[in-house]
Amino acid sequence: MVDAERLRTIANWSHDLEDEAFERARNAVREKSYRQGATVCEKDRDSRDWVGVVDGLVKLRALSEDGKEVTFSGVHAGGWFGEGSVLKGERRRYEVVALRDTTVALLDRGTFMWLFENSAAFSRFLVGQLNERLGYFIGLVENDRMLEPTARIAKALASMMNPVLFPDVGDHLKITQEELGLIAGVSRPIANQALKALQGDGILKLEYGGITVIELATLQDFGDIGAGETGG
DNA sequence: ACATTAAATTCGA
DNA sequence: TCGAATTTAATGT
Secondary structure (H helix, E strand, C coil), rough: CCCCCHHHHHHHHHCCCCCHHHHHHHHCCEEEEEECCCCEECCCCCCCCCEEECEEEEEEEEEEECCEEEEEEECCCCCCCCHHHHHHHHCCCCCEEEECCCEEEEEHHHHHHHHHCHHHHHHHHHHHHHHHHHHHHHHHHHHHCCCCCHHHHHHHHHHHHCCCCCCCCCCEEEECCCHHHEEEEECCCHHHHHHHHHHHCCCCCCCEEEEEEEHHHHHHHHHHHHHHHHCC
């Protein structure tokens, strides 16, 4: 359990909760820290928790049956994930790995379902979250076909700048080129080249240990154009 | 893989 | 507590 101020800090969705819902959430949430490289959630196990990243960075990766692995998302501070598995009560279909030392918040399935069924505010939040998630996965299908590193980097970056999934994200992201490479599935030197190209187009600005996005819309379009041209 | 540069840390005053 | 020196981490090629 955490105190009220802490819950507001780590869980953006708690802001409009009714009093009872807020109290239940406050009592149920616990925090846990992981070292860089540690597995936060194993595939096929414990999807009884909904997970929020308080601090740090994790990547979600799916392992298909033929052993091929696909990283499909990077989640940084402010992002919550796993609502799909929790709602359906099924096993997690992906594993979660910390890319740097990370603290997560966990909300157990029982409390999650109670909030879903009894709190209008929470349900509203969830609908928005699931809608964004759906849009993201539709984009992911296109992303699969575009192998150009620049487009992959653009897509990975754009997904991490989503203001619905990451409420407090501004135009700046604290992430190294190596971490971004791990999420996009390219080597660090390739990530570096792709980022330089995007910077050259004036879409973003590179900094030491971080990136400032100048044209988010253009960044998102980058993926769409790449997918459209390769199709057919 | 290597050279360069930025940041974090240590150390001495 | 300040700043220079050293070490570590990130970037660029």
